[in-house]
Amino acid sequence: MAVQSIAKERIIEICETYKKEPTPLMMILSDIQKEFGYIPLEVQEIVSEQIGLPVAEIYGVVTFYSFFSLEPKGKYVIGVCLGTACYVKGSQALIDKVLEVLKLQKAGQTTPDGLFTVDALRCIGACALAPTMKINDQVYPKLKVSDIPNIIKEYQARG
Amino acid sequence: MAKIRTQEELAARIGKCESCLKAKFTGEGGKRAIVICGGTGCLSNKSAEIKAAFEQKLKEKGLDKKISINFVGCFGFCSQGPFVKIFPEDTLYRMVKVSDVDRIVENDIIGGKVVEDLVYVDPNTKVKYPKQDEIPFYAKQKRVALHGSSMINPEDIDEALGYDSFKGLAKALTMKPQEVIDMILKSGLRGRGGAGFPTGRKWQFAHDQVNNTKYVVCNGDEGDPGAFMDRSMLEANPFNVIEGMMIAGYAIGAKEGYFYVRAEYPIAVNRLKIAIKKLNEVGLLGRHILGTDFSFQAHIRLGAGAFVCGEETALLNSIEGKRGMPRPRPPFPAIKGLWQKPTIINNVETLANVPYILRVGADEYAKVGTEKSKGTKVFALGGKVNNVGLVEVPMGLTLKELVYDIGGGVPNGKQFKAIQTGGPSGGCLTVKNLDTPIDYDNLIAQGSMMGSGGAIVMDEDNCMVNIAKFYMEFITDESCGKCTPCRVGTKRILEILTKITKGQGTMEDLTYLQELAFATKNGALCGLGQTAANPVLSTMKNFYDEYVAHVRDKKCPAHECKDLMEYYIDPEKCKKCSACARGCPVGAISGVVGKEAFKIDTKKCIKCGSCISTCRFGAISKR
Numbered sequence: 001m002a003v004q005s006i007a008k009e010r011i012i013e014i015c016e017t018y019k020k021e022p023t024p025l026m027m028i029l030s031d032i033q034k035e036f037g038y039i040p041l042e043v044q045e046i047v048s049e050q051i052g053l054p055v056a057e058i059y060g061v062v063t064f065y066s067f068f069s070l071e072p073k074g075k076y077v078i079g080v081c082l083g084t085a086c087y088v089k090g091s092q093a094l095i096d097k098v099l100e101v102l103k104l105q106k107a108g109q110t111t112p113d114g115l116f117t118v119d120a121l122r123c124i125g126a127c128a129l130a131p132t133m134k135i136n137d138q139v140y141p142k143l144k145v146s147d148i149p150n151i152i153k154e155y156q157a158r159g
Numbered sequence: 160m161a162k163i164r165t166q167e168e169l170a171a172r173i174g175k176c177e178s179c180l181k182a183k184f185t186g187e188g189g190k191r192a193i194v195i196c197g198g199t200g201c202l203s204n205k206s207a208e209i210k211a212a213f214e215q216k217l218k219e220k221g222l223d224k225k226i227s228i229n230f231v232g233c234f235g236f237c238s239q240g241p242f243v244k245i246f247p248e249d250t251l252y253r254m255v256k257v258s259d260v261d262r263i264v265e266n267d268i269i270g271g272k273v274v275e276d277l278v279y280v281d282p283n284t285k286v287k288y289p290k291q292d293e294i295p296f297y298a299k300q301k302r303v304a305l306h307g308s309s310m311i312n313p314e315d316i317d318e319a320l321g322y323d324s325f326k327g328l329a330k331a332l333t334m335k336p337q338e339v340i341d342m343i344l345k346s347g348l349r350g351r352g353g354a355g356f357p358t359g360r361k362w363q364f365a366h367d368q369v370n371n372t373k374y375v376v377c378n379g380d381e382g383d384p385g386a387f388m389d390r391s392m393l394e395a396n397p398f399n400v401i402e403g404m405m406i407a408g409y410a411i412g413a414k415e416g417y418f419y420v421r422a423e424y425p426i427a428v429n430r431l432k433i434a435i436k437k438l439n440e441v442g443l444l445g446r447h448i449l450g451t452d453f454s455f456q457a458h459i460r461l462g463a464g465a466f467v468c469g470e471e472t473a474l475l476n477s478i479e480g481k482r483g484m485p486r487p488r489p490p491f492p493a494i495k496g497l498w499q500k501p502t503i504i505n506n507v508e509t510l511a512n513v514p515y516i517l518r519v520g521a522d523e524y525a526k527v528g529t530e531k532s533k534g535t536k537v538f539a540l541g542g543k544v545n546n547v548g549l550v551e552v553p554m555g556l557t558l559k560e561l562v563y564d565i566g567g568g569v570p571n572g573k574q575f576k577a578i579q580t581g582g583p584s585g586g587c588l589t590v591k592n593l594d595t596p597i598d599y600d601n602l603i604a605q606g607s608m609m610g611s612g613g614a615i616v617m618d619e620d621n622c623m624v625n626i627a628k629f630y631m632e633f634i635t636d637e638s639c640g641k642c643t644p645c646r647v648g649t650k651r652i653l654e655i656l657t658k659i660t661k662g663q664g665t666m667e668d669l670t671y672l673q674e675l676a677f678a679t680k681n682g683a684l685c686g687l688g689q690t691a692a693n694p695v696l697s698t699m700k701n702f703y704d705e706y707v708a709h710v711r712d713k714k715c716p717a718h719e720c721k722d723l724m725e726y727y728i729d730p731e732k733c734k735k736c737s738a739c740a741r742g743c744p745v746g747a748i749s750g751v752v753g754k755e756a757f758k759i760d761t762k763k764c765i766k767c768g769s770c771i772s773t774c775r776f777g778a779i780s781k782r
Binding site for chain 2: 083
């Protein structure tokens with residue numbers, strides 16, 4: 001799949017911004033991830049041309065860090081916190097329920113309609129609100145398993 | 160903004176800011192102020208909406224010119240958030256909702272009366288505490304690293320300067336670098352990131368290197384799940400941490416510093432950015448700071464979700480744009496670190512202590528703490544404890560004081576079972592360890608470690624084998640794969656633990672588990688691998704009975720492992736209402752409404768737990 005020229009321009013622009021930094025790769029990848037939501041191989045090739053690092057090395061970095069993704073994520077990213085404080089308060093049951101409702105097998109997957117991606121988060125740091133879940137930037141505090149179906153329905157209705 | 164070019168100009172500016180801040184707190188000239196918690200916890204609980212509602216309401220009442228409103232850093236008492244504090248009365252409102260804003264403005268701001276039902280009430284004594292300092296939660300705490308938290312506006316350089324910021328740097332710049340290092344050595348400050356290495360010695364190594372380029376790196380890659388100390392410090396008073404970094408830079412001869420912060424902390428990163436920008440504007444960062452030969456610049460680098468990057472050499476690789484894998488040591492970073500230059504890497508909390516030491520002196524600092532661990536430690540207290548929050552306590556406080564006096568004990572009348580310190584690298588301590596005074600050496604002697612400061616309380620409902628499995632899942636996920644003991648060892652440990660929690664374990668497995676755990680501990684390359692087996696070893700040491708129950712009796716005493724428990728309806732308590740049967744997704748519950756108590760068919764039951772949450776009579780339990 002070819003990268004659209006407008007996207008390519010923007011990626012080159014991002015690379016330019018950090019060219020003066022001593023080792024800019026992480027900063028460039030972070031910005032691309034934030035702006036486009038994923039960093040496929042085609043984009044890595046453009047970065048490679050711009051900063052002169054082999055694609056293999058860039059690919060190695062992209063696949064090492066959990067923040068970088070090779071695949072696009074869903075419109076709504078449901079992150080269930082599996083930090084220790086949430087875990088001891090039962091967040092495993094929450095993520096199990098979310099996966100069950102969305103008919104997904106495991107965290108990291110996206111629904112076929114592209115609406116939801118489910119992630120297991122490592123701690124969102126709102127431990128007083130445990131167990132918690134995040135849908136994009138909205139935090140849901142002190143959840144019960146029985147709350148899950150209605151919350152998801154709400155987003156399904158929005159489409 | 161006016162430049163601060165000399166010590167005299169700084170002193171003058173500080174004097175001005177101090178009287179300005181004092182006026183805000185004491186209400187001089189009829190001033191009043193509302194501060195709202197702007198920490199991540201409270202912001203997740205709508206404190207931004209609360210702030211907007213106050214602004215709107217004050218505008219409506221024509222009071223917006225007379226009363227200031229701003230965010231402050233974390234109050235620490237997170238389970239009671241969001242907090243709103245009114246100056247000069249110093250009234251603290253807790254669990255404030257957007258709908259409470261009208262009442263606070265009408266009754267308190269205009270009417271001058273405290274809104275009684277929003278004031279903290281001690282659940283045991285029923286005593287009301289309208290003022291923060293009087294609440295028992297704060298009584299045993301001492302704020303050093305959290306200086307300024309919940310007091311100053313973290314985005315306002317003048318409030319920071321009015322609250323002691325840059326007095327420490329000003330003092331350091333009148334001393335020789337070696338004198339600064341001697342002072343830190345004498346204070347007894349040890350690294351707050353986990354291992355507790357003496358900070359002064361680290362600085363000395365880097366200082367002694369002859370090189371024109373050296374770096375200070377601040378490790379803010381707080382990956383320990385359930386810990387949020389570093390984030391809160393950066394969110395509450397970024398100026399203090401930057402000042403600490405600059406003092407370190409002056410001491411070792413570095414001109415540049417890097418903050419490596421988790422990408423999951425957008426608010427902390429943003430406030431850090433603002434602080435760096437403002438310090439550059441006034442000339443407190445940049446060239447020839449305060450008219451001296453000392454020049455310093457601070458930069459920010461973001462992590463990308465890898466726990467191992469909290470390990471210092473992996474962190475350096477990450478800044479260098481590589482996979483975050485640790486490097487073999489030696490050479491230590493103090494000799495060859497970032498871009499092969501001498502580098503010191505200090506944790507956020509370590510650096511947050513430094514300005515205080517410079518301000519009060521080494522002797523005063525060392526008055527607090529135990530013989531070998533000086534000062535205070537910040538803990539993120541969480542899990543099954545009433546008062547979840549961020550606490551800073553003097554070293555030497557006992558675990559019991561932490562859990563009961565500050566944490567308010569375990570909720571719902573449940574029994575305390577364990578406290579996990581040090582996150583995935585630490586261990587679970589139990590009732591018999593509760594009288595242990597908290598310091599680096601004591602916690603290691605008990606089979607855990609200080610770690611970065613996560614402290615998760617567990618109760619009788621938590622299965623310790625399952626907790627060990629939980630941490631192992633985390634570690635296998637986060638192991639970078641460079642060395643075999645960690646990459647393969649942790650995987651095999653997880654497999655055995657999974658087997659045990661499914662009721663398929665044997666007594667032999669327990670021996671293998673122990674052997675594997677020791678092998679991983681001794682053979683791994685970096686701190687992550689060397690400590691990875693700690694949760695297993697400490698739970699095996701303190702809760703061996705539970706492991707045996709899983710293996711020999713095929714029972715999970717805490718009823719948490721799904722394969723080793725079943726749901727059960729007490730026929731005596733069952734009201735025969737059928738609510739559970741209607742909610743059961745697999746039709747495993749049968750009975751006759753009004754006539755016959757309901758029963759669960761354990762063969763059909765998928766143990767989803769929906770019946771327990773449906774039953775209003777407490778008739779369903781696990782066994």
